[in-house]
Amino acid sequence: MTIKRIDQLPLAGKRVFCRVDFNVPLNDRGEVADDTRIRAALPTLRQVLEAGGHLICASHLGRPKGKVVAGLRMEPVGARLAELLGGDYRVLVTDEPAGDGARRVVAEMGDKDVVLLENLRFDPGETSNGDGFARELAAMADVYVNDAFGTAHRAHASTVGMVAHVDCRGAGLLMMREVEALGRLLGDVERPFVALLGGAKVSDKVAVVEHLLQRVDGLAIGGAMANTFIAAQGGQLGASMVEKDSLDVARRVLDKAERRGVELLLPVDAVTGPSIDAPEGQVEPANAISEGQMALDIGPETRAAFRDKLLAAKTVFWNGPMGVFESPAFSAGTFEMARAIADSGAFSVVGGGDSVAAIQRSGLADSITHISTGGGASLEFVEGKQLPGLRALEE
Ligand code: ADP
Ligand code: MG
Numbered sequence: 001m002t003i004k005r006i007d008q009l010p011l012a013g014k015r016v017f018c019r020v021d022f023n024v025p026l027n028d029r030g031e032v033a034d035d036t037r038i039r040a041a042l043p044t045l046r047q048v049l050e051a052g053g054h055l056i057c058a059s060h061l062g063r064p065k066g067k068v069v070a071g072l073r074m075e076p077v078g079a080r081l082a083e084l085l086g087g088d089y090r091v092l093v094t095d096e097p098a099g100d101g102a103r104r105v106v107a108e109m110g111d112k113d114v115v116l117l118e119n120l121r122f123d124p125g126e127t128s129n130g131d132g133f134a135r136e137l138a139a140m141a142d143v144y145v146n147d148a149f150g151t152a153h154r155a156h157a158s159t160v161g162m163v164a165h166v167d168c169r170g171a172g173l174l175m176m177r178e179v180e181a182l183g184r185l186l187g188d189v190e191r192p193f194v195a196l197l198g199g200a201k202v203s204d205k206v207a208v209v210e211h212l213l214q215r216v217d218g219l220a221i222g223g224a225m226a227n228t229f230i231a232a233q234g235g236q237l238g239a240s241m242v243e244k245d246s247l248d249v250a251r252r253v254l255d256k257a258e259r260r261g262v263e264l265l266l267p268v269d270a271v272t273g274p275s276i277d278a279p280e281g282q283v284e285p286a287n288a289i290s291e292g293q294m295a296l297d298i299g300p301e302t303r304a305a306f307r308d309k310l311l312a313a314k315t316v317f318w319n320g321p322m323g324v325f326e327s328p329a330f331s332a333g334t335f336e337m338a339r340a341i342a343d344s345g346a347f348s349v350v351g352g353g354d355s356v357a358a359i360q361r362s363g364l365a366d367s368i369t370h371i372s373t374g375g376g377a378s379l380e381f382v383e384g385k386q387l388p389g390l391r392a393l394e395e
Helices: 036-050 075-085 100-107 131-138 157-161 173-186 202-213 223-232 244-260 300-312 332-344 353-362 376-382
Strands: 015-019 054-058 090-093 113-116 143-146 168-171 193-197 218-221 263-265 269-273 282-285 294-298 315-319 347-351
Touching: 015 036, 036 054, 036 075, 036 173, 075 090, 075 113, 100 113, 131 157, 168 173, 173 347, 173 376, 193 202, 193 300, 202 218, 202 223, 202 244, 202 315, 202 376, 218 223, 218 300, 223 244, 223 294, 244 263, 263 300, 269 300, 294 300, 294 332, 300 332, 315 332, 315 376, 332 347, 332 353, 347 353, 347 376
Parallel strands: 015 054, 015 143, 054 113, 090 113, 143 168, 193 218, 193 315, 218 263, 315 347
Antiparallel strands: 269 282, 269 294
């Protein structure tokens, strides 16, 4: 597959449509509460501006479900973008994501103007990938750049539909980084390759687990996900989260790991509490949790075993916290695994919304080779699925 990088595209004098991820959190005054995603897009946007392109940015924000929602307008995002771009750039936010008004703003934009289209998901054609909306977006662009990896697993008008109607297309810098780092996990990796999986549900992750079993040398499972595996082996889980519907799936994964000779590590001890709000926990055997208690973090013996595996690894993929890391009483397992990955010096990729939040909070983000910005998109990529937004960019 060949996807052009932004620096291989003609930009000077062109109207360059950048599909970015400006889906930022807003505070209760409607201001941008965290501008990480806007900052992350700046290198790509600057590349367009420095090459003399006319920059049109487009993103969705929240879930307006095809209608105009006043609290989800792009105006505060545009204000922050203008501050971050600095210089004397003016950011013009259109009244609608497409249509006559938007077209006019683009037609009349000056050299120091950047256009930010109104929230793409105000139009029902965005998520339905409606051809009419896709063509309206495409009509504003000479060149299409996708830098929004987090939506690349969705076939929407701005990620797929419009792309066929624009002559030139390629990937922005963020997108390229994701494809390169995640792509490395699917190629010839340095071994041992160890995957650390956790998080809430087996059912969310079973496709990734099954795919990883064909690739990894070791698989360590923690988080609530581990409970279902331990229950499948006949363990007593007390009041822990167990997915009864996934017990068969868990057994199948255990069998498959054994057949393939993949070392599968499950917790041997757990930090338990009566609820996720408990101020502190106690350590119990992972397969003999007392009645009324929940396994809410991996215990110290498990951490030591997982840590040894991670330290020996040359390639690591991590998705899913080891426990309820949002609470200090149950965060140690997750943070110790972050430390172990940092100490391993392995080529390391962390993906998943909560996992990334955990790694940021651990203060060890700089020691991780690649922090993937896509939640669902990262997992689908690692599953080996072709992402529609990437396929659309192929030449
Ligand atoms: P990601 O977003 O990284 O893919 P998930 O959404 O699958 O991760 O899981 C994250 C959530 O799982 C967190 O909110 C965390 O509190 C919860 N979690 C992890 N371990 C447990 C556990 N043992 N019991 C209950 N919830 C857990
Ligand atoms: Mg999550």
